Amino acid sequence: MKIWVRRAPKMACAVATCSAVVALSACGGPGADSDDAAGAVSQFAAAMERQDAGGAAKFTTAPGQAGATLTETLQAMDAEHIDMVVQNPVEYSDGTASFALKTTWRWDKDRTYETTSSGTARHLSTGWKITWEPSVIHPGLPVGGQLREIRTDATPAPRVRSRSGKTFMYLQPVNDIILDPNQTGDVRRSVRALARTIEPIAPLITTQVISEKLAEAPGEPITAVTLRDPDMQVLQSDPKAVPGVIVRKAGMLVMKDRRLSSPLEAGLTNYWQAIRDATAGWQVQMVGPGIKPRKLAGDQGPPGPDVNTTVDQNLQLTLGDAAVEVGQPATILALDAASGAVLGMARNSYAVDRGINADTVYPVGTTLNPVLTEVERTANANQESSDSIMDRLGLGVQFTVPGASTPTADQPGVATVDFRPDGANMSMMNMGALGVALARSSMGKMTSVAPYVVKGVPTTVAGGQLGELDAATTAPILRAMTTVARSGDASDLTGAPGLKALVGTNGPQGPGWFLGLQGGKVIVIYTEGDTSGTAALQVAQKYFRIK
CATH class of the missing domain: 3.40.710.10 (DD-peptidase/beta-lactamase superfamily)
Structure with a gap:
């Protein structure tokens, strides 16, 4: 972590008016003196570089709120390294201070995102604390919001084609029907109810099958079945109505002809996924309650080629x-x-x-x-x-x-x-x-x-x-x-x-x-x-x- 500060004589405070400005005198770093604003800001920055949300939050005026937001952002950004530089720290004689933070998020493959945010600090009975606002992390970040780094995939997705050139497998929206035994008061009752709910489209996923899946992963959520969107329309009741059941939307490479299945599916999916991985892009987004995700940075190349197979x-x-x-x-x-x-x-x-x-x-x-x-x-x-x-x-x-x-x-x-x-x-x-x-x-x-x-x-x-x-x-x-x-x-x-x-x-x-x-x-x-x-x-x- 680097801190740029302007030193000023301590006597400046004695001759200044109540509105006078004094440059911060701390030099920063993990061991910096937190009795002044520069020390507090530098300690915050050092904790962020360590990706220690709790350690950073304690140097704010609202450790609980700050800790939650910092934890969510650090986890969602999942950076390999964070460099945070304190810029233009200035302390005022009325017990407040201002500063800027230049933050560089770094991932593999030379991916970086750099941003500059600003904030203020106050001198309290417990010492200098950063006035907590989500915008300290990023300009405009709303309350309850976070930054996140996500993978992006080029469109259209490659298709797996048969030897004649026809579509053999393609990416389709699917619904993972998940039962979490920790979210229901009566697991057996939920298992029976879920089996009845999906029976019209998945009769082979019986109570016994679901119970066996739960037994294989004690206390863990299990995916009872994965259904395509048209399958969901066949169901007479909503699986989410069963206690402990959630429906997670996803994308999956599936057979174009639903009559077909093959042990080759796993290998073809692996090969197709390797193409998707090689052509994947990335994006940093700002998200928050009630707002559409906003792209802040990223890069996405062209889609990969179709997979042409020998399958008849x-x-x-x-x-x-x-x-x-x-x-x-x-x-x-x-x-x-x-x-x-x-x-x-x-x-x-x-x-x-x-x-x-x-x-x-x-x-x-x-x-x-x-x-x-x-x-x-x-x-x-x-x-x-x-x-x-x-x-x-x-x-x-x-x-x-x-x-x-x-x-x-x-x-x-x-x-x-x-x-x-x-x-x-x-x-x-x-x-x-x-x-x-x-x-x-x-x-x-x-x-x-x-x-x-x-x-x-x-x-x-x-x-x-x-x-x-x-x-x-x-x-x-x-x-x-x-x-x-x-x-x-x-x-x-x-x-x-x-x-x-x-x-x-x-x-x-x-x-x-x-x-x-x-x-x-x-x-x-x-x-x-x-x-x-x-x-x-x-x-x-x-x-x-x-x-």
Whole structure:
């Protein structure tokens, strides 16, 4: 903190009239003498630089009011640093003083806001105090008002588009229906009332579901459901009428076609949000009771580009219909066999509850036996490691797929593989990459490629390298897959001419897998629970019947 003062001899007061002006003589700083006006103002400024609202408020004539306003502004501005310079401090012989404050608020990315305010001080029995007015913080700040720094987003917001260019996902106003157990005298009664209120549009959000959410976060507010604006019109009563319930307006990236849902939503939302974050602006506003927020400073650049994806909306609907064919967790992924483009991914409600997605690895059991047999044979014949062959087939590497990845702290990538001769764990994306590699080799394209979702944005491959494919390895695998489809476990499937498939489980409790090449597409199905191998075939049959 810096203080600019003009020193004057103490004797000046003795010869001055009652209206004489005397320059303040304190030099300021946190340890400044608060027996004069300069000391009090400097102590106030030093506390503000420390963002200590209570410490600053005690140097005012109204610590309670000042503390509340300073706290609200400091929190709402959320500055990394505050520099406050005292300017032109002048003390009058009638026990008052005047001063100015030059305040610079600083945030990351070299964002700053500078303002100059003025105030007065009075000498009271407790010493010099700043006469409290909100305008001490900023000129014109009203009683009950505050300054705030907010994020701004360019308009229009980017859209997520399908492979045909149609809108797949877009930003829409939504309503978070929040239940705060601390704001109701009877939580159980509020839970029952809220479930009844939202039943017309969200029948699956039952009393039990809401109660489970509350149990997972004891004493914390929970979001029971998020509804679009048209959904709110369907409700027969207002959720806010339920004790403890608040409705918070927000914006959310949602599916344009409400019939669609996909595990890809999380990854696409993350990618879309990264664009929004990169193009976000900022604004300092003055707000107060009964007044429209007033922009004081800020900057906003142009909107970011739309997200152009490889998703086929019609196929996505088909995948969704196939996934609900069985009453146990089932997830289905489709890729373009020639390019590795992800065409869609769907899962049923059981898989949603289990959190099954493209990121997680699962045991493949017997599914890859024909593949592992050929990998070992080729490795022995060529005197190379089986790991390098697995890598080239897309099984031994780790993918980070923009638009599909949902990184977490314990699993930063899309897929990890732990390959051992007696078993393997694979993600659905790894299985899809294998299918694409095999399909490409059957087309004479003897290189493997990484799956991708966002057009023009490459997938990161770690833990190994994709590369040249060896027909001596892939041809026997393809022949084995043809046998599985013609006379093996997948032979009962109909409506899939030219199908090549791998089918397997990891024991009676699963999981079960289906990997199919057909019609220029690679289909990966993952199921869990009893008879999961049969369930995977049921999902596959539904897909081939309605595709």
